Amino acid sequence: MITGKPRHLEKTYDVTVVGGGPAGMAAALGAREAGAEKILIIDREETAGGILWQCIHNGFGLHHFKEELTGPEYAQRYLEQVLEHEIDVITDTYVADMDAGRHVKIMSGSQGIHVLDSKSVVLAMGARERTRGAIRIPGTRPAGVLTAGLAQKFVNMAGYLPGKRVVILGSGDIGLIMARRLVLEGVEVLGVFEIMPHVNGLNRNVVQCLHDFDIPLHLSTTVAEIHGRDRVEKVTVAPVDEALRPIMDKAWDIPCDTLLLSIGLIPENELSQRINLRLDPVTTGPVVTSTMETSADGVFACGNVVHIHDLVDFVSQESDLAGQCAGEYVTGRRRPADNIRLVPGDNVAYCVPHTISSDREHTIYLRVRRNEGKCAIKFGDAYQRKLRYVFPAEMVTVTMRPRFLENFHGDSLRVDVVPR
Amino acid sequence: MAPDDDPHADHLTHYLCIGCPLGCRLEVEEDDHGDVLEVRGFDCKKGKEYGRQEHTEPKRMVTTTVAVRGGLHARVPVKTREAVPKPLVREVCRALGTVELTAPVAIGTLVMGDVLGTGVDIIVTRDMPEGAPTRAAQRG
Ligand SMILES: Cc1cc2nc3c(=O)[nH]c(=O)nc-3n(C[C@H](O)[C@H](O)[C@H](O)COP(=O)(O)OP(=O)(O)OC[C@H]3O[C@@H](n4cnc5c(N)ncnc54)[C@H](O)[C@@H]3O)c2cc1C
Ligand code: SF4
Numbered sequence: 001m002i003t004g005k006p007r008h009l010e011k012t013y014d015v016t017v018v019g020g021g022p023a024g025m026a027a028a029l030g031a032r033e034a035g036a037e038k039i040l041i042i043d044r045e046e047t048a049g050g051i052l053w054q055c056i057h058n059g060f061g062l063h064h065f066k067e068e069l070t071g072p073e074y075a076q077r078y079l080e081q082v083l084e085h086e087i088d089v090i091t092d093t094y095v096a097d098m099d100a101g102r103h104v105k106i107m108s109g110s111q112g113i114h115v116l117d118s119k120s121v122v123l124a125m126g127a128r129e130r131t132r133g134a135i136r137i138p139g140t141r142p143a144g145v146l147t148a149g150l151a152q153k154f155v156n157m158a159g160y161l162p163g164k165r166v167v168i169l170g171s172g173d174i175g176l177i178m179a180r181r182l183v184l185e186g187v188e189v190l191g192v193f194e195i196m197p198h199v200n201g202l203n204r205n206v207v208q209c210l211h212d213f214d215i216p217l218h219l220s221t222t223v224a225e226i227h228g229r230d231r232v233e234k235v236t237v238a239p240v241d242e243a244l245r246p247i248m249d250k251a252w253d254i255p256c257d258t259l260l261l262s263i264g265l266i267p268e269n270e271l272s273q274r275i276n277l278r279l280d281p282v283t284t285g286p287v288v289t290s291t292m293e294t295s296a297d298g299v300f301a302c303g304n305v306v307h308i309h310d311l312v313d314f315v316s317q318e319s320d321l322a323g324q325c326a327g328e329y330v331t332g333r334r335r336p337a338d339n340i341r342l343v344p345g346d347n348v349a350y351c352v353p354h355t356i357s358s359d360r361e362h363t364i365y366l367r368v369r370r371n372e373g374k375c376a377i378k379f380g381d382a383y384q385r386k387l388r389y390v391f392p393a394e395m396v397t398v399t400m401r402p403r404f405l406e407n408f409h410g411d412s413l414r415v416d417v418v419p420r
Numbered sequence: 421m422a423p424d425d426d427p428h429a430d431h432l433t434h435y436l437c438i439g440c441p442l443g444c445r446l447e448v449e450e451d452d453h454g455d456v457l458e459v460r461g462f463d464c465k466k467g468k469e470y471g472r473q474e475h476t477e478p479k480r481m482v483t484t485t486v487a488v489r490g491g492l493h494a495r496v497p498v499k500t501r502e503a504v505p506k507p508l509v510r511e512v513c514r515a516l517g518t519v520e521l522t523a524p525v526a527i528g529t530l531v532m533g534d535v536l537g538t539g540v541d542i543i544v545t546r547d548m549p550e551g552a553p554t555r556a557a558q559r560g
Contacts, residue, residue: 001524002549046492046551053546070499072527076527076546157493158494181484207435208480389441
């Protein structure tokens with residue numbers, strides 16, 4: 001039986017992992033595999049596992065475990081391995097601060113404030129949801145406006161429902177999944193509204209979460225105003241013009257008591273800012289090398305804190321690498337330094353890692369800005385790969401091999417996604 | 421041709437393929453006995469297979485939660501071990517509405533065997549150790 005009971009806490013660690021989600025757990029295991037001895041995972045929740053405990057639907061692990069698991073099953077498989085490998089896990093504990101010397105200040109109700117020394121640190125704090133403030137919906141400020149992920153936690157873990165008549169703004173997967181979840185719990189879901197002309201979530205979720213339950217989906221439509229004094233009483237929804245401005249003479253009102261927002265995630269980077277890490281303005285996460293090392297010596301980062309992933313399998317893959325490299329760092333081993341910078345070009349929002357080395361194989365993750373049909377991803381003149389399609393909502397992964405770069409002698413490589 | 425003029429219109433059903441983000445619009449044509457004559461609109465064979473399956477025997481995995489007494493949280497997640505016929509999804513959830521487990525509960529615990537005569541079992545998808553949920557666990 002998994003428990004969140006802390007083991008005895010040491011004063012110094014080889015590798016301290018901040019955040020015990022899938023990223024943190026995979027990193028800790030990677031560090032163990034690379035030979036690090038004293039490894040600690042710190043999480044502010046009551047059990048390590050991160051966001052996965054509340055994602056009770058299936059669709060996790062197809063790449064990594066070659067079977068389709070639910071979020072909790074995926075989390076538990078990892079947590080069991082973490083405990084088997086005698087990695088210390090402390091929960092209900094918040095990492096409040098850190099300095100560039102890797103002194104980590106932790107805080108908990110039961111243990112008070114401690115400062116730990118660590119030879120290396122892996123940042124795996126995940127992401128938080130964008131809230132109403134991020135999109136400035138006009139209107140009053142009643143109770144009943146909350147993010148879809150928070151509602152998910154209420155329903156799936158705490159066992160209470162956010163309301164009786166719900167409108168969902170944003171067609172990301174979390175919003176779609178919550179639409180179905182609420183209907184199955186007897187809540188009336190009045191519609192999903194998406195400001196863009198296309199759905200943000202997977203087709204599978206459109207079919208299995210909306211079509212299956214006859215929940216209306218309104219594209220190019222947004223919530224223009226929230227009404228209600230103490231509690232949400234209704235929302236005004238309106239189609240939008242090309243500049244995404246609501247067309248108010250076509251607006252209509254929907255009486256409801258709850259508005260759920262599913263409008264995206266942002267990496268949780270307060271700690272990264274405390275130690276002045278270099279951040280990527282597009283991802284808002286740390287800039288990382290091909291060993292997932294940040295701009296601070298011995299500080300690594302992985303998972304949603306670096307860039308938002310749509311599949312947990314890739315989180316695990318990336319984080320295993322980060323942990324391996326943190327483990328190598330503390331045992332005095334270094335991979336050859338990176339010599340090529342990746343520069344996002346046409347229709348490429350960002351690439352992670354930000355730099356690579358020409359003599360190792362790398363997995364490069366990138367996100368495009370626009371939909372495109374048949375296209376090719378080009379790494380300068382060095383290498384190109386054909387793709388059948390690209391979508392902003394689906395991360396592209398490319399394997400870069402040393403032989404692709406044999407005849408490349410520059411120090412920066414432009415990455416473009418172009419139609420063919 | 422507008423759907424109204426199409427002599428086969430009542431033999432046609434449309435589906436959105438979920439196989440990949442391309443989201444091909446599938447059209448399934450059936451004969452007078454309700455057997456599938458043809459699947460059209462797919463861009464790869466995954467879509468063809470999906471259209472046939474979705475038309476003849478749509479199935480869904482059901483994931484939901486049941487109440488747990490004395491656990492770290494008030495609800496514990498469960499799933500159908502295999503997919504069940506799509507029309508039964510709501511009923512499966514309703515059948516689980518009255519179930520209450522007592523912590524500790526281990527992952528894989530059988531919650532309900534052969535749900536609604538489908539031959540499919542419902543199992544728990546995480547360990548739920550004992551603990552006091554921080555907030556009231558009442559629904560509604
Ligand atoms: C609602 C939802 C649905 C999803 N559905 C799918 C799906 O169907 N399939 C799929 O493959 N992926 C899905 N994902 C994506 C996947 O779950 C995430 O990519 C993955 O959980 C990210 O892992 P992480 O470890 O980076 O972050 P998280 O899981 O968020 O973990 C971060 C952890 O760090 C802790 N933490 C943060 N800051 C501190 C601090 N200062 N001190 C201590 N602890 C801290 C947090 O409490 C948390 O436990 C979904 C994500 C969400 C949000
Ligand atoms: S038919 Fe093939 S290409 Fe089209 S959506 Fe389905 S899986 Fe994708």
